[in-house]
Amino acid sequence: MEADDLSLVSKAKAGDAEAFRGLVVRYQRKVYALALGIVKDTDLAWDVAQEAFVRVHTHLGAFEGKAAFSTWLYRIATHLSIDAVRRERRSQKDELDDVNEANLAEGGEGILATALGNDPRENALRRELAAKIHEALATLPEKHRTILVLREVEGLSYEELAERLGIHKGTVMSRLFHARKKMQVALRRYAGLKPAEAPLDSGTAERPLRSGRTDSGGESEP
Amino acid sequence: MKDCIRFAPMIGAREGELPRDEAKALATHLVECEACRAFAADVAATDGMVAQALLARANARDFGSFADEVMARIGRAERPGVFGWLARHRAAATATLVPVLAALALIVYVRIEGGREPIAMLELSSEGEATTVIQTADGPVVLLEEESGS
Numbered sequence: 001m002e003a004d005d006l007s008l009v010s011k012a013k014a015g016d017a018e019a020f021r022g023l024v025v026r027y028q029r030k031v032y033a034l035a036l037g038i039v040k041d042t043d044l045a046w047d048v049a050q051e052a053f054v055r056v057h058t059h060l061g062a063f064e065g066k067a068a069f070s071t072w073l074y075r076i077a078t079h080l081s082i083d084a085v086r087r088e089r090r091s092q093k094d095e096l097d098d099v100n101e102a103n104l105a106e107g108g109e110g111i112l113a114t115a116l117g118n119d120p121r122e123n124a125l126r127r128e129l130a131a132k133i134h135e136a137l138a139t140l141p142e143k144h145r146t147i148l149v150l151r152e153v154e155g156l157s158y159e160e161l162a163e164r165l166g167i168h169k170g171t172v173m174s175r176l177f178h179a180r181k182k183m184q185v186a187l188r189r190y191a192g193l194k195p196a197e198a199p200l201d202s203g204t205a206e207r208p209l210r211s212g213r214t215d216s217g218g219e220s221e222p
Numbered sequence: 223m224k225d226c227i228r229f230a231p232m233i234g235a236r237e238g239e240l241p242r243d244e245a246k247a248l249a250t251h252l253v254e255c256e257a258c259r260a261f262a263a264d265v266a267a268t269d270g271m272v273a274q275a276l277l278a279r280a281n282a283r284d285f286g287s288f289a290d291e292v293m294a295r296i297g298r299a300e301r302p303g304v305f306g307w308l309a310r311h312r313a314a315a316t317a318t319l320v321p322v323l324a325a326l327a328l329i330v331y332v333r334i335e336g337g338r339e340p341i342a343m344l345e346l347s348s349e350g351e352a353t354t355v356i357q358t359a360d361g362p363v364v365l366l367e368e369e370s371g372s
Contacts (some may be wrong), residue, residue, distance in 0.1 A: 050295060054292065054299055113263035177231040
């Protein structure tokens with residue numbers, strides 16, 4: 001697969017437009033998925049994904065093949081996505097990455113695991129939640145969305161995340177922790193799952209989601 | 223709880239991502255701590271859901287025009303010369319050209335309007351006596367004031 005990439009890159013460098021088109025077709029959906037996870041909006045993600053390919057084409061001559069073509073492409077797409085989000089909301093306050101006691105046990109940990117069970121294919125709740133993931137992801141701050149998407153869609157390691165985002169490995173780990181906690185809170189709400197008892201009252205106000213399940217009364221239960 | 227602050231961010235690490243001693247300490251902590259164990263179970267249960275959901279949305283979208291649009295954008299970006307620059311930097315070109323064109327339009331307007339009527343009345347003083355010059359389309363016309371008492 002990667003050899004094919006290099007062969008197409010080599011032809012594209014020599015001016016073969018069809019070879020570059022082949023690379024676009026090969027990676028368009030994954031680049032779009034990556035951008036969509038970060039920018040949230042489908043039209044903006046479409047535009048960012050296209051711009052990523054345009055930038056790649058512009059700088060193709062400088063690509064030496066030291067890293068995989070896909071890594072280079074995703075890196076450009078990530079930066080364009082982050083830029084696009086930041087242009088839209090420069091004024092929003094950034095949250096700290098520190099982990100404190102209030103973040104640790106907000107109540108309800110473990111019930112997702114119990115409800116989702118072990119077999120992903122057979123679980124109806126998992127299928128139901130899959131349709132809500134994008135909405136849940138959209139409730140997260142940009143930096144939490146970005147790190148979760150890069151970790152899951154691109155599969156980056158802690159070191160790669162640190163390098164890509166220009167942060168320390170420790171910050172990567174704590175930022176991922178916050179991102180996961182927030183996703184879990186959102187998913188529990190969508191699923192109508194409420195903790196039997198909260199181990200700690202974090203005092204953190206959770207923003208109600210627009211379309212949580214109402215049949216279980218999850219939104220209104222004490 | 224202090225241990226949780228240390229270990230909770232390590233939950234979800236892949237094999238080899240933590241130093242061996244850290245991984246061992248995390249495993250020991252998970253045995254002892256129910257809250258972290260529950261969080262770890264949730265992380266494991268939801269692992270991969272984000273990627274699956276986003277790729278499913280991408281796969282559901284029609285990408286029939288995507289590559290054509292990219293190639294068209296590349297074509298615009300590569301157009302040589304001034305027109306190529308204008309195509310690539312449409313916003314900057316607009317921001318630059320609008321005030322220039324507005325200034326040119328203003329100059330042309332003043333010239334045209336100035337050709338139709340007297341531009342201004344100019345008052346010249348010479349040795350205490352006032353003389354008025356009117357600029358007309360036919361050229362300047364000097365109005366001489368009558369001497370008082372004459």
